[in-house]
Amino acid sequence: MSDAMKRTDQHPLDDILRSDRLPHIWCATCGIGTVVKCFAEAIQRTEIPLDDVAVVSGIGCTGRVAGYVKLDSYHTTHGRAIPFATGLKLANPRLKVVVFSGDGDLSAIGGNHLIHAARRNMDLTVICVNNFIYGMTGGQAAPTTPNTANTSTTPFGAFEPPFNLQKLLEACGASYQARWTSLHVRRLTNSMTEALLKPGFSFVEAIAPCSTLYARRNRLGSGFDLMKFYHDNSEIQHGADPREVDISFQDSIIVGKFIDRERPTWQQLNDAQHNRSLGEKYFRHDIVEAGGEVSDA
Amino acid sequence: MEKADSKRVLTGSHYLDGDHACTEGALAAGCNFIAGYPITPSTEVVERYSRRIPAIGGTFIQMEDEIASITAVLGAVWGGAKAMTVTSGPGFSLMMENIGLAAMLETPCVIVNVMRGGPSTGLPTMVGQADVMQARWGSHGDYEIIALAPQSPQEAFTLMIDAFNLAERYRLPVMVMLDECIGHMTEKVVIPEACEIEIRPRRISTKEKGEYLPYEIGADMVPDMAHAGEGHRYHITGLTHDERGYPAMDAEVHDKLVRRLCDKVREQADDIIMLDEDGMDGAEIVLISYGITSRVARASIEATRAAGIKVGSLRLQTLWPFPEKRIGELAGKVKAFVVPEVNYGQISLEVERCAAGRAQTLLVPHMGGGVHDPAVITRAIEEAAK
Amino acid sequence: MPRTEIRITGYGGQGVILTGYIFGRAAAIHADLHSTMTQSFGPEARGSACSSALVVDDGIIAYPYLNDTDVLIALSREGYEKYKVELKTGGTLIYDSDMVQPQDTGDVRMYGVPAARIAEELGNRIVQNIVVVGFTTAVTDLVDVEAVKKSVKGSVPSALVDMNLEAFRKGYEFYQK
Numbered sequence: 001m002s003d004a005m006k007r008t009d010q011h012p013l014d015d016i017l018r019s020d021r022l023p024h025i026w027c028a029t030c031g032i033g034t035v036v037k038c039f040a041e042a043i044q045r046t047e048i049p050l051d052d053v054a055v056v057s058g059i060g061c062t063g064r065v066a067g068y069v070k071l072d073s074y075h076t077t078h079g080r081a082i083p084f085a086t087g088l089k090l091a092n093p094r095l096k097v098v099v100f101s102g103d104g105d106l107s108a109i110g111g112n113h114l115i116h117a118a119r120r121n122m123d124l125t126v127i128c129v130n131n132f133i134y135g136m137t138g139g140q141a142a143p144t145t146p147n148t149a150n151t152s153t154t155p156f157g158a159f160e161p162p163f164n165l166q167k168l169l170e171a172c173g174a175s176y177q178a179r180w181t182s183l184h185v186r187r188l189t190n191s192m193t194e195a196l197l198k199p200g201f202s203f204v205e206a207i208a209p210c211s212t213l214y215a216r217r218n219r220l221g222s223g224f225d226l227m228k229f230y231h232d233n234s235e236i237q238h239g240a241d242p243r244e245v246d247i248s249f250q251d252s253i254i255v256g257k258f259i260d261r262e263r264p265t266w267q268q269l270n271d272a273q274h275n276r277s278l279g280e281k282y283f284r285h286d287i288v289e290a291g292g293e294v295s296d297a
Numbered sequence: 298m299e300k301a302d303s304k305r306v307l308t309g310s311h312y313l314d315g316d317h318a319c320t321e322g323a324l325a326a327g328c329n330f331i332a333g334y335p336i337t338p339s340t341e342v343v344e345r346y347s348r349r350i351p352a353i354g355g356t357f358i359q360m361e362d363e364i365a366s367i368t369a370v371l372g373a374v375w376g377g378a379k380a381m382t383v384t385s386g387p388g389f390s391l392m393m394e395n396i397g398l399a400a401m402l403e404t405p406c407v408i409v410n411v412m413r414g415g416p417s418t419g420l421p422t423m424v425g426q427a428d429v430m431q432a433r434w435g436s437h438g439d440y441e442i443i444a445l446a447p448q449s450p451q452e453a454f455t456l457m458i459d460a461f462n463l464a465e466r467y468r469l470p471v472m473v474m475l476d477e478c479i480g481h482m483t484e485k486v487v488i489p490e491a492c493e494i495e496i497r498p499r500r501i502s503t504k505e506k507g508e509y510l511p512y513e514i515g516a517d518m519v520p521d522m523a524h525a526g527e528g529h530r531y532h533i534t535g536l537t538h539d540e541r542g543y544p545a546m547d548a549e550v551h552d553k554l555v556r557r558l559c560d561k562v563r564e565q566a567d568d569i570i571m572l573d574e575d576g577m578d579g580a581e582i583v584l585i586s587y588g589i590t591s592r593v594a595r596a597s598i599e600a601t602r603a604a605g606i607k608v609g610s611l612r613l614q615t616l617w618p619f620p621e622k623r624i625g626e627l628a629g630k631v632k633a634f635v636v637p638e639v640n641y642g643q644i645s646l647e648v649e650r651c652a653a654g655r656a657q658t659l660l661v662p663h664m665g666g667g668v669h670d671p672a673v674i675t676r677a678i679e680e681a682a683k
Numbered sequence: 684m685p686r687t688e689i690r691i692t693g694y695g696g697q698g699v700i701l702t703g704y705i706f707g708r709a710a711a712i713h714a715d716l717h718s719t720m721t722q723s724f725g726p727e728a729r730g731s732a733c734s735s736a737l738v739v740d741d742g743i744i745a746y747p748y749l750n751d752t753d754v755l756i757a758l759s760r761e762g763y764e765k766y767k768v769e770l771k772t773g774g775t776l777i778y779d780s781d782m783v784q785p786q787d788t789g790d791v792r793m794y795g796v797p798a799a800r801i802a803e804e805l806g807n808r809i810v811q812n813i814v815v816v817g818f819t820t821a822v823t824d825l826v827d828v829e830a831v832k833k834s835v836k837g838s839v840p841s842a843l844v845d846m847n848l849e850a851f852r853k854g855y856e857f858y859q860k
Contacts, residue, residue, distance in 0.1 A: 018532070021543060050530065051528040051530065052526055054376075054525040054526070056372070067532055067543070067544060070530050071530050072525040072526065072529070072530055072531060072532075073530075073531075073532045073533075074372075074375060074525075074532075074533055074534075075533070075535060075544075076368065076395075077368070077394055077397075077398050077535055080365075080368040080398075082365075083332075083360060083364070083365035083366075083368035083369045084368045084371055084372035085372060086332075086358070086360075086365075086369045086372060087330070087332060087368070087369035087370060087373035087375075087376060087378070087380070088372035088373065088375055088376040088525055089372075089376070090330065090356050090358065090369075090378075091330060091372070091373040091374070091375075091376025091377050091378040091380075092376040092377050092524070092526050095525055095526050112365070113361060113364075113365050116360070116361040116365070266358075270356075274351045278351055281352045282351050282352065283352055283353060284354075285329065285353075285354030285355055310711075310712050311712070312707060312708035312711055312712055312720075478721070478747070481721065481722065482719060482720070482721050482747055483704065483707060483719070483720040483721075483722075484717075484718070484744075485711035485717070485718070589747075592745045592747060593745075593746060595746065596745065596746055668748070671746065
């Protein structure tokens with residue numbers, strides 16, 4: 001067999017994706033797949049050694065991402081990816097710890113952990129696939145569901161004010177925030193790369209279609225139609241005020257990099273305070289002493 | 298087994314309360330990560346840890362709640378730490394979700410519960426022993442845990458070391474169930490030299506990269522671990538999983554997994570269980586107790602022995618797994634078990650189950666907020682002996 | 684020494700817990716005795732009538748709480764009023780004579796010391812309880828005087844050791860006068 005033929009057997013992302021677990025469970029034209037592909041490319045682009053990357057997820061469609069990446073990957077409980085990732089990061093600061101989470105997992109049941117991780121500026125990269133609905137459990141309303149979308153628990157239209165996750169996290173203190181749709185493949189990959197390289201709490205929101213539930217219940221066509229709609233109706237505004245980027249039902253979506261600021265991480269603050277108070281007595285301890293560089297030192 | 302690190306061991310004689318002794322036990326055992334949330338009457342454990350750890354090496358983080366605390370502990374363990382969390386009743390309830398995850402992922406960790414009166418907010422500053430069933434059954438599904446109950450600050454120190462060693466040996470959550478009385482009682486605690494303290498190292502896989510399977514089982518039903526960042530690039534999940542760690546929605550895989558999660562403890566129960574017995578020869582009555590109640594009952598045992606009743610004492614240092622074999626043996630020989638506890642009947646139900654009608658079981662309840670009047674226990678022993 | 688039960692009471696901030704701790708530690712660590720200290724917790728511990736309870740024995744202590752108080756140390760009036768009924772007939776009452784005016788019922792031995800005033804003369808009211816510790820050590824045969832002194836040294840901030848030992852001496856000598 002020629003070298004050229006061998007190469008065709010290999011997918012370029014085989015090194016990052018767990019091909020022995022394919023086919024995946026996601027519906028056709030769901031947006032999660034493209035987001036995962038962007039992530040895989042971004043990881044490669046950062047040149048962070050793959051052995052040093054850990055992915056943590058909770059429950060839901062996006063929660064299954066951990067199972068498809070060929071990295072140390074932890075599929076935990078509903079909403080709890082962030083505290084698990086926090087422990088992982090603090091135990092081994094050399095790791096690049098990434099949380100993959102859906103909007104419900106992250107901002108409803110996991111909402112308390114989300115705001116506190118951002119407040120602490122915990123050195124994590126959080127990727128949120130926001131499809132405005134609970135997919136895994138059959139299309140219920142989420143804290144992000146816009147008025148007056150139809151879901152299985154708002155059969156007459158959603159009426160609660162939804163979260164604008166960008167505004168929420170900006171107020172809490174995240175270091176980096178961006179939003180794209182799942183069809184902005186190149187820009188999404190760029191933002192993920194930046195987020196992965198940014199010390200502190202970085203947050204990338206990917207607006208994605210739920211083809212089977214959100215699109216169908218709201219008669220929005222196929223998943224691909226909806227993905228295209230989001231893309232075509234987005235308006236790039238880098239540096240937009242996060243307070244102004246609410247998302248309304250089937251309206252234009254403001255995308256771009258909203259926040260990129262320098263704030264010390266939890267570990268840096270912890271070390272600085274103990275150095276100030278204890279001086280030489282403070283014993284900075286990386287629980288795992290693997291000889292690698294400490295990424296946030 | 299390895300020896301403790303002398304830097305972490307406060308060798309000498311100290312006058313400590315049970316909570317602080319717990320901290321020293323954890324430090325001696327090598328605990329280098331605590332995530333916790335303040336709750337009476339357990340907070341002294343993390344207060345001391347947060348003061349001690351910066352000069353020793355390790356991390357304390359105060360999380361946003363108890364759910365986050367136990368979950369951060371699990372993450373830290375998979376990142377390479379020896380970790381624990383500390384709480385009391387209401388926080389223990391919140392932790393149950395991820396105690397289940399700890400059991401499912403087979404994560405070695407320690408949970409200290411300084412028990413207060415419940416249900417709900419109950420009696421925050423006062424004693425209870427009413428979480429012992431919750432320790433065993435609190436999370437959903439079938440699994441086994443280990444739970445220990447110290448009766449003094451000294452024993453809080455030593456059982457913390459046992460707890461970490463058991464967690465590493467069997468890869469599961471181990472609970473140290475202090476009660477408020479023991480947590481807040483100050484006594485002499487003798488901390489030995491580090492070289493006299495045995496520490497069980499983590500079972501780390503020696504497999505080459507690419508060969509490691511997270512749940513591949515050796516002879517003793519306990520898999521070896523790999524931490525994040527070691528190059529194995531493995532996957533684990535709270536879903537029912539096969540030996541690769543991959544989800545497997547399959548009754549057969551589930552059967553195999555659940556049996557193993559339980560049997561790795563059940564089949565080793567004799568090795569795990571620690572009991573403190575006296576006066577069993579020819580005993581007609583056996584008093585079964587744990588924690589503070591074993592100390593309160595001591596006067597009753599002495600009084601009734603002096604009155605000619607043959608009373609044996611069986612103190613549970615290990616609450617779970619339950620010593621069903623030992624109690625079964627005794628049930629064939631004695632007339633009755635007397636079980637005082639600071640609740641409305643929990644361990645007494647287990648005793649009754651194990652006695653299986655061959656001996657009477659007499660519960661002596663106290664609802665909490667204080668301990669029994671020893672006279673009440675004395676009367677119960679007299680009653681049982683009639 | 685047979686089982687001896689001591690109650691220390693006062694209001695939050697008077698060092699009631701530390702007083703119990705010092706005697707308990709003296710007995711268990713610096714003398715060849717056993718001791719168990721328990722204390723009040725919660726708002727009570729910060730408020731008006733907080734208390735610590737100590738059992739000292741030359742044998743192992745099983746039951747850690749008080750049945751029959753042998754010695755009641757009262758640093759405040761409210762504490763005295765609350766706990767005086769506990770004190771057994773023939774027991775010993777030790778009190779701050781500027782804070783507490785006990786009724787002499789004839790069935791307990793009573794020893795007063797103006798501890799707060801002595802402490803103020805030493806320049807810091809905070810050592811009131813240590814004056815009482817010294818006084819109690821002299822009045823009772825609870826624990827050997829050297830053991831208590833070692834315990835005081837080991838239980839207070841190192842910068843304040845001298846002042847505390849001076850307070851201890853004043854209290855001790857007040858009884859001997």
